[in-house]
Amino acid sequence: DAKTTQPTSMDCAEGRAANLPCNHSTISGNEYVYWYRQIHSQGPQYIIHGLKNNETNEMASLIITEDRKSSTLILPHATLRDTAVYYCIRRGTSYDKVIFGPGTSLSVIP
Amino acid sequence: KAGVTQTPRYLIKTRGQQVTLSCSPISGHRSVSWYQQTPGQGLQFLFEYFSETQRNKGNFPGRFSGRQFSNSRSEMNVSTLELGDSALYLCASSLLGGAGTGELFFGEGSRLTVL
Numbered sequence: 001d002a003k004t005t006q007p008t009s010m011d012c013a014e015g016r017a018a019n020l021p022c023n024h025s026t027i028s029g030n031e032y033v034y035w036y037r038q039i040h041s042q043g044p045q046y047i048i049h050g051l052k053n054n055e056t057n058e059m060a061s062l063i064i065t066e067d068r069k070s071s072t073l074i075l076p077h078a079t080l081r082d083t084a085v086y087y088c089i090r091r092g093t094s095y096d097k098v099i100f101g102p103g104t105s106l107s108v109i110p
Numbered sequence: 111k112a113g114v115t116q117t118p119r120y121l122i123k124t125r126g127q128q129v130t131l132s133c134s135p136i137s138g139h140r141s142v143s144w145y146q147q148t149p150g151q152g153l154q155f156l157f158e159y160f161s162e163t164q165r166n167k168g169n170f171p172g173r174f175s176g177r178q179f180s181n182s183r184s185e186m187n188v189s190t191l192e193l194g195d196s197a198l199y200l201c202a203s204s205l206l207g208g209a210g211t212g213e214l215f216f217g218e219g220s221r222l223t224v225l
Contacts, residue, residue: 034213043114043200043216044153087153097166098143098214100153 002026004101006088011107018075020104022088026069031092033064033071037084038103044087047073078108112137114203114217122223128189131220135182135203142184143214144176147198156199159184188222196224 003025012018022033032051036044048055048062050071055062061074075082087103115134123129135142143158155168159178176186182203188195198221202214 036214036216041198041219043202043218044214046213046215049213097155097168098145098158099155100145102152 006104009105012078018078020073022071031090034089035073037086039084083108116217120221130187133184133201139203141204143202144186145200191224
């Protein structure tokens with residue numbers, strides 16, 4: 001079975017960029033990489049997704065390596081409100097099960 | 111527009127009882143998926159519905175079931191509750207069912223406590 005690996009936890013100073021890595025043991029050509037975050041006891045919130053190219057939106061940037069097995073979510077100027085658990089998942093075009101790993105617990109420190 | 115609405119937000123049941131949770135997706139979304147979140151197992155996929163048909167199911171016993179109505183609203187049911195069923199149950203809707211470009215929009219969840 002394909003496995004997704006993320007660091008268990010990370011710290012980031014307020015105002016600095018937070019770079020959260022994600023690795024997939026395998027990823028199919030039609031599978032997108034999605035990032036979500038979950039602030040304590042709330043429903044997960046969509047952040048960004050991508051297939052091959054790097055992506056940017058108002059919340060974050062997503063860097064995907066050429067082999068697509070690694071991606072990095074970048075929060076350019078982390079704030080205390082960015083403290084959350086961040087999940088990266090693969091999501092294809094078929095009705096695949098959506099597999100969430102344990103995610104990365106990001107703590108933004110004043 | 112309104113987000114994903116889950117009801118009830120909190121409920122307490124006893125072992126052996128059954129429970130039904132409801133999810134109203136974002137207007138126009140036809141896909142609804144359900145997840146169980148516990149401290150020990152994290153977020154686990156339960157099932158996904160699209161156009162009233164179950165498209166995929168996670169590794170949960172038959173006590174966990176669901177359905178989707180013609181207006182895309184969905185319910186999930188857990189029968190013969192066990193202590194281990196205590197969890198946050200999350201529902202997500204998506205414009206596209208299972209497709210790579212359909213981001214998931216989550217509700218706030220229904221927190222079930224089984225005593």
